[in-house]
Amino acid sequence: xxxxxxxxxxxxxxxxxxxxxxxxxxxxxxxxxxxxxxxxxxxxxxxxxxxxxxxxxxxxxxxxxxxxxxxxxxxxxxxxxxxxxxxxxxxxxxxxxxxxxxxxxxxxxxxxxxxxxxxxxxxxxxxxxxxxxxxxxxxxxxxxxxxxxxxxxxxxxxxxxxxxxxxxxxxxxxxxxxxxxxxxxxx
Amino acid sequence: xxxxxxxxxxxxxxxxxxxxxxxxxxxxxxxxxxxxxxxxxxxxxxxxxxxxxxxxxxxxxxxxxxxxxxxxxxxxxxxxxxxxxxxxxxxxxxxxxxxxxxxxxxxxxxxxxxxxxxxxxxxxxxxxxxxxxxxxxxxxxxxxxxxxxxxxxxxxxxxxxxxxxxxxxxxxxxxxxxxxxxxxx
Numbered sequence: 001x002x003x004x005x006x007x008x009x010x011x012x013x014x015x016x017x018x019x020x021x022x023x024x025x026x027x028x029x030x031x032x033x034x035x036x037x038x039x040x041x042x043x044x045x046x047x048x049x050x051x052x053x054x055x056x057x058x059x060x061x062x063x064x065x066x067x068x069x070x071x072x073x074x075x076x077x078x079x080x081x082x083x084x085x086x087x088x089x090x091x092x093x094x095x096x097x098x099x100x101x102x103x104x105x106x107x108x109x110x111x112x113x114x115x116x117x118x119x120x121x122x123x124x125x126x127x128x129x130x131x132x133x134x135x136x137x138x139x140x141x142x143x144x145x146x147x148x149x150x151x152x153x154x155x156x157x158x159x160x161x162x163x164x165x166x167x168x169x170x171x172x173x174x175x176x177x178x179x180x181x182x183x184x185x186x187x
Numbered sequence: 188x189x190x191x192x193x194x195x196x197x198x199x200x201x202x203x204x205x206x207x208x209x210x211x212x213x214x215x216x217x218x219x220x221x222x223x224x225x226x227x228x229x230x231x232x233x234x235x236x237x238x239x240x241x242x243x244x245x246x247x248x249x250x251x252x253x254x255x256x257x258x259x260x261x262x263x264x265x266x267x268x269x270x271x272x273x274x275x276x277x278x279x280x281x282x283x284x285x286x287x288x289x290x291x292x293x294x295x296x297x298x299x300x301x302x303x304x305x306x307x308x309x310x311x312x313x314x315x316x317x318x319x320x321x322x323x324x325x326x327x328x329x330x331x332x333x334x335x336x337x338x339x340x341x342x343x344x345x346x347x348x349x350x351x352x353x354x355x356x357x358x359x360x361x362x363x364x365x366x367x368x369x370x371x372x
Contacts, residue, residue, distance in 0.1 A: 015243050018351045024245070048290035049282060052299045054205045055275025056245045063279040072280055079276050086244030087268055090252040091261060093238060105362050110234055112361020114321035115331040116354045117237035118314060122331075123338035124210035125310035132303035153304045160308045171214050172204050175305050182301020183294055 003070050007081040009035065010062045015085040017058065024058035037065045058082055133157060152187055191266045194255050197224070198270030202247075205271075206299070207306040209239070209246030214309035216250070217316070226258055230320050241354040247271060326364065330357055 013027040028043050038046075038061075046064055050057040059079050066078030100106045130136065132153050139148035160174050181187070197219060205212050213236065220226045227235075232250075239249030248268055255267025282289045289295060322328050334353050341348055 014245070014248075017245070018241065018243050018349070045287070045290065049279070051207075052290045052295050053275065053278050053282070054203055055272075055278070056208060056247055058245050059248075059272060059275045060279045063276045064283050067280055067283045075280050075283070076276060079272055083244070083248050083268055083272060086242075086248040087252045087264055089242055089244065090239070090249050091256055091264055093242065094253060094256045094264075108363075108365030109358040109361045110237075111323075111327070111365030112330060112357040112359070113237035113354065114230070114233045115327040116334045116357035117233045117240070118317055118321040119331045119334035120240055120338055120350060120354065121210050121213060121236065121310060121317075122314050122335050124208065125307060125314060126339050128207060128211075128303055128307040128310065132300065132307050153300070156301065156304045157308050160305055161312070164308070164312060171218055171309050174309070175204055175206065175302055178301040178305035179298040180301070182297045182299065182304075185297075185301075187297050187300035187304070 003066075003074050003077060005035070006037070006066055006069055006074060006078050010065075010078045010081040011084055013058065013062070014082040024056075024061065028058075028061050031065070037069050152185055156181060156187075190259055191262055194258055194263050195266040195270040198251055198255070198267045199273045202271040203274035205247065206302050209250070210236070211306045211310060212247050212250065213317075214313040216254070217313055220254060227254055229317055231257070233317060233321055237354055237358070241351040241358075324366070326366075330360065 009031050013024055013031070017023040017027055025043070029040065032038055032040055032043060042064070043061065046061050047057060050060045053060065059082060062078040062082045063075045067075035070077075097106070133150050134148055135150050136148065139145070141147075156178065160178065164171075164174065201212065201215050201219065205215065213232065216227075216232055217229065221229050221232060235250045235253040236246065239246040239253070242249060248271065251267040251271040252264045255263035255265065257263075259266070322331050334357060337344075337348055337353055338350060341353075
């Protein structure tokens with residue numbers, strides 16, 4: 001019974017959290033309060049874990065909650081429930097687009113959607129940079145401009161930027177190298 | 188059948204290294220799917236991200252479903268989405284079983300501080316490459332700047348606008364003032 005409830009709750013989370021990632025948080029807190037499958041502290045831990053593992057926080061939290069309530073099968077079921085609405089809704093939209101992609105108005109909508117899309121992606125880049133390359137807190141504490149920059153991070157960023165242009169290897173190689181450099185130079 | 192398996196494995200690989208959320212997926216998709224395999228165009232990727240942002244569900248899953256569907260219909264959509272889910276689910280199960288304090292290890296924190304720098308650069312480079320597919324004239328440039336500003340600083344304003352609303356508004360703006368020619372086929 002719990003497992004069915006679990007699936008319903010994470011299906012609901014998948015259905016109503018628009019924009020993904022942190023948009024799932026309010027739903028997770030609600031589930032925590034109502035059902036007690038995981039605590040608020042667990043959510044905080046999961047945010048940290050999600051930042052240190054691949055995958056979105058919604059997937060991670062649903063897997064974790066499922067596992068703690070019903071073992072491995074429930075963990076898998078809960079994350080599948082979360083993914084369900086995405087698949088259904090996008091399939092419907094994709095059918096619609098196949099029919100109307102040549103439509104003048106749909107085409108014009110994409111004229112506006114694309115700059116918005118790239119703006120959101122840029123904003124995501126800025127958000128990562130504010131954590132990885134800049135340290136606003138240290139600067140506010142000291143008012144000493146050099147404290148605003150995470151120097152090790154900036155040097156690595158420049159190296160990756162040049163490296164990506166010069167060496168044609170897969171981005172994953174750069175991700176792995178960055179992890180190693182982070183460990184060796186204590187980022 | 189082989190194409191379905193190919194979709195599953197490709198998205199499994201992407202899911203395994205997709206650190207830093209849905210948008211961090213873009214550089215990987217661009218390299219593997221747009222450049223190497225030619226499954227999607229760069230314009231389509233941008234379209235999928237825009238739609239994935241303002242529809243329910245996680246962006247990464249929405250984009251996976253879109254690409255899978257384009258390649259092989261419903262079966263393809265399921266293969267891509269399940270592929271993307273595979274590694275994160277396995278990793279979290281392992282963490283939940285054996286190492287709940289995973290994120291507290293110093294070595295993990297250093298590694299991910301390094302990874303974040305790389306993800307940041309990869310996203311910036313993807314933006315630079317995709318820029319001219321989206322920002323084609325002065326109107327789109329202004330639209331870009333407005334949305335970018337609201338997305339970055341919006342949370343400090345009195346009225347925080349949800350990003351989904353921003354994206355939908357841009358689509359509506361396009362319908363009324365757009366020039367078409369966003370052909371991606």
